[in-house]
Amino acid sequence: MLSRIILVAVLGFIASGCNKAPAKPYPLDTCPISGKKLNDHGEPYVFSRNGQEVKLCCEACLEEFDANADKLLKEIVDKSKP
Numbered sequence: 001m002l003s004r005i006i007l008v009a010v011l012g013f014i015a016s017g018c019n020k021a022p023a024k025p026y027p028l029d030t031c032p033i034s035g036k037k038l039n040d041h042g043e044p045y046v047f048s049r050n051g052q053e054v055k056l057c058c059e060a061c062l063e064e065f066d067a068n069a070d071k072l073l074k075e076i077v078d079k080s081k082p
């Protein structure tokens, strides 16, 4: 049931185009692109997409994230479920 609530919330963000609501916190401590631990070498690159906060090990990973954004966002949302 919780997954349905999260799905509705995510769809709501997309439908409204609203980026002002607080993003859901990033559930991992690794970069989804490189798999490296965040904060290992400097500040992670933090942004939010569709109401989900995302942290990458560096800004260079953003291009690769954008190339697979839908798939990666889904993986991140899946991992944030209890």
Ligand SMILES: [Zn+2]
Pocket (backbone or CB within 6 Å): 031, 033, 034, 056, 057, 058, 059, 060, 061
């Ligand atoms: Zn990186």
